[in-house]
Amino acid sequence: MSVPNTLQCLCGTVELSMRGAPAARANCHCRSCRDFYGTSVWSATAWAADQVTISRGSVSAFKHPAKRLTRHFCTVCGETMFGTNRLGMRVLPNSLVARACGGELPDALKPTMHLFYRHRLLDVQDALPKYLDGWDGPTAAL
Numbered sequence: 001m002s003v004p005n006t007l008q009c010l011c012g013t014v015e016l017s018m019r020g021a022p023a024a025r026a027n028c029h030c031r032s033c034r035d036f037y038g039t040s041v042w043s044a045t046a047w048a049a050d051q052v053t054i055s056r057g058s059v060s061a062f063k064h065p066a067k068r069l070t071r072h073f074c075t076v077c078g079e080t081m082f083g084t085n086r087l088g089m090r091v092l093p094n095s096l097v098a099r100a101c102g103g104e105l106p107d108a109l110k111p112t113m114h115l116f117y118r119h120r121l122l123d124v125q126d127a128l129p130k131y132l133d134g135w136d137g138p139t140a141a142l
């Protein structure tokens with residue numbers, strides 16, 4: 001399965017176009033992502049800002065009240081199209097990718113690690129490294 005060139009929100013108003021490959025692919029268990037995206041695990045890919053463009057429609061933005069995070073969402077259906085992290089990268093939810101790919105993630109976009117596993121709500125049984133904090137810190141024993 002190949003990486004899609006475009007992603008659409010649930011109602012079809014907004015379309016994103018991507019080019020190239022993401023810089024990082026992860027399942028993030030941190031409290032900021034949990035609160036900000038409203039999910040126990042934020043499973044996503046991070047791209048340089050100029051690799052992801054809005055090719056149809058427009059999005060509204062919500063800035064986190066305390067953190068350097070912004071969520072960009074469709075104003076019609078409310079779906080999050082991407083977040084912007086503190087590095088200015090655009091972070092795309094894997095749920096959008098899976099919908100564009102018949103319910104699966106292409107291998108090239110599958111997560112390669114768990115981040116902030118120390119703060120998890122859900123235990124995960126898989127072979128991926130589970131960094132207790134950021135990617136440059138210690139990992140949990142499998």
Ligand SMILES: [Zn+2]
Nearest residue numbers: 009011074077
């Ligand atoms: Zn929409």
Ligand SMILES: [Zn+2]
Nearest residue numbers: 028029030033
């Ligand atoms: Zn996070």
